[in-house]
Amino acid sequence: MNPSLPLKDNAQAIVWFRHDLRLHDHAPLRLASRAERLLAVYCLPPHWLALGPAGVPRIGVHRLAYLGQALGALDTSLRALGNELMIVLAEPVQALGDISRALGEAPIFVHAHPDWEEREAIAKLQASGVTVQAVHGGGLFDPDDLPFALEPFPVPFTRFRKLIETAQWPSVAPLAAPTALPPSAELPADFYAQAREQVAALLHSHSASAQQCSTATRSALPYTEPAWQGSETAGLAHLARYFSSGLVADYKTTRNGLLGSDYSSKWSPWLAVGSLSVREIEVQRLAYEARLGANDGSYWLWFELLWREYFQLLMWRYGRRCFSRSGIQNQLSHSSAKARHNPAAFAAWCQGNTGCDWVDAAMRELAASGYMGNRMRQNVASYLIHDLALDWRLGAAWFEHQLIDFDVASNQGNWLYLAGAGTDPRSDRRFSPSRQAAMYDPDGAYQRYWLSERHHSDQEHMR
Ligand SMILES: Cc1cc2nc3c(=O)[nH]c(=O)nc-3n(C[C@H](O)[C@H](O)[C@H](O)COP(=O)(O)OP(=O)(O)OC[C@H]3O[C@@H](n4cnc5c(N)ncnc54)[C@H](O)[C@@H]3O)c2cc1C
Structure with missing residues (x-):
């Protein structure tokens, strides 16, 4: 965590939530918490709702419903600590710039992300004079701190895995969730009011249609049921359940299964919206091995998490070329x-x-x-x-x-x-x-x- 940005006395700070909808292991939230007032923001970009190359919006009914669950839960958690989440339907560069200026040039703290669009958004904000500090936190490792250079990237997965394993390279330890937060920074009541109402209506309608979608409950991941919803609480509870079950030891033999919820870990949706941190998963995986001994299943879960890491590093390295x-x-x-x-x-x-x-x-x-x-x-x-x-x-x-x-x-x-x-x-x-x-x-x-x-x-x- 790089605590480099000084905050002025009585300063206000912004936390820009993107794919990290949680309180635990959240470095930007920690950094911004040194301010007197803190504004937590999530922007749903309208272009995600426009038709993409497949002739459908980039974000469909299931994804929107699941995202809505994660956002709602984050707002609840922030409110329990005296803050709240401002959610807007707006392009982030415009909205975040406007918010920063409305709060007297407040700095923005955000997790870095390998996607070129996400990187470009930060670059555009910075180019327009907004102070943005991006910190790593989406992977097991900090890409700037690996035992080998990303250039040239060790391309085949097996070589990457062996480099990490030979170096016994430790994953970064997760940060604890805050127990207190500064109060919310205040914006005029009509500030982005329409964009707030639009997103609330959108998320509400998708949550309602997903709830009525009986097929979702037949799924290997029935996300409309409370235990499987996108919240941080459900994600952490699922993690605890998974590591106290016999499923871990059998994972290597069951992972190619097709029916039921138990054949694989089902961590991926929580990881995708970021209501679970991969570093927290790794800490719990290591605790499991310390408690019960390593087995084929516990190793293979690490192996699969390394695939996730590998593809993130690939995107950091190759950026837009991953889309050509x-x-x-x-x-x-x-x-x-x-x-x-x-x-x-x-x-x-x-x-x-x-x-x-x-x-x-x-x-x-x-x-x-x-x-x-x-x-x-x-x-x-x-x-x-x-x-x-x-x-x-x-x-x-x-x-x-x-x-x-x-x-x-x-x-x-x-x-x-x-x-x-x-x-x-x-x-x-x-x-x-x-x-x-x-x-x-x-x-x-x-x-x-x-x-x-x-x-x-x-x-x-x-x-
Ligand atoms: C064409 C294709 C597209 C995919 N798209 C996505 C995607 O958008 N999001 C996504 O999370 N996964 C994607 N995967 C990878 C993989 O299918 C899912 O991560 C996995 O099915 C999620 O279920 P699980 O959490 O039970 O996985 P488990 O088998 O329990 O694995 C544990 C974790 O390891 C990671 N992992 C496992 N396999 C892979 C893999 N091949 N690549 C990267 N990470 C992996 C995931 O974080 C997963 O949650 C894709 C795979 C293919 C072949």
Whole structure:
């Protein structure tokens, strides 16, 4: 944590919440808490609601409902400490600049984030004369403090993992949640009033429609139920439950599961909105190993968290190139070169109507619940890239719209990897749907579960 920005006496400070909707392990909140008054802000950018490349908004119903849960809970937690969260529907650069000026050039404290848009927003604010201090806190490690240089980045994952493990590089310790906060900085009552009302109405309506969406409760991650909601409290309770269960030891053998909530950790949605800090997860994972001894499952969870870290570092290193068709290699892979424009095939993939039961079951699970396990993400991505010969960026955009655990670095990194445009040393891997279905769903239970309506109507049709 870099406490470099001096705060004047009686100063006001702003905490800009982005993908870090929590009180624990929050360095910007700690830094800003030295001020006399503190304004906590979240901006929902209107362009997330505009149509993106997949023909849908960047943020869909499930994601918005889950985000709304996390924001509501953060506001409640801040209020318990005498503060509150100001939520606006506004482009951050404009809104944060206006707020800083309205509070007498108050400095902004924020977590750094590898996405180029998020980095650009900070750069634009700084260029306009606003003081912004960005501190790392979204990963296990501080990218500026690794035992190797990001340039050149150690590209294959295995090499990255071995460098970290050989150096026994420790993850950064999480910060405790504050027990007191300064009171909220005061803005005129009509300041961004419309933007506040708009976002409140939007989040309310999405929460109501998600609550009525009965399919979400059939999910492996039923986020409309209290224990699975996006709040920090639910995330920390889930973490404690997970590490006191027998699920950890079995994780390596169950992680490719398809049905039920227990086959994998289900940390990802809380990590995505930041209501759980990955550093807190790592501390609890180490405490588990100290208590019960390390096992294959506890190691493999670390291994998977390293994948998350790796994709974040990839995005720090390659920035905007992670979004280009030719990816970080800067040359078209075999699959990218053969990709064709085919809106009908893309619509069929999105709706789970390709005719391939294995893929359609997963795409229906995603649309119904906002979640899909890792095994099926690999399968449906491979199908879009190799069988339908579509541009991988469309698939990534559809995932962005749907996934409650959407994380730009993990999403882009995995899609790049599968499209042969990222860091897979065995470029352009295709997953055979029939072989994968035989291996991971031998009795067809998963396909029946999510395709029950289709099977039912087929039977009706045959009568
Ligand atoms: C095409 C594709 C797109 C993906 N998009 C996302 C995304 O937007 N957000 C996201 O969080 N994950 C994404 N993943 C990675 C992975 O599928 C999810 O992290 C995982 O399914 C979440 O469930 P879990 O928390 O139970 O994972 P677990 O299996 O329990 O793993 C524990 C944690 O390790 C991390 N992790 C595991 N696998 C990966 C991986 N392959 N890449 C990066 N981190 C990983 C996650 O933080 C996860 O919560 C994507 C994978 C693919 C193949």
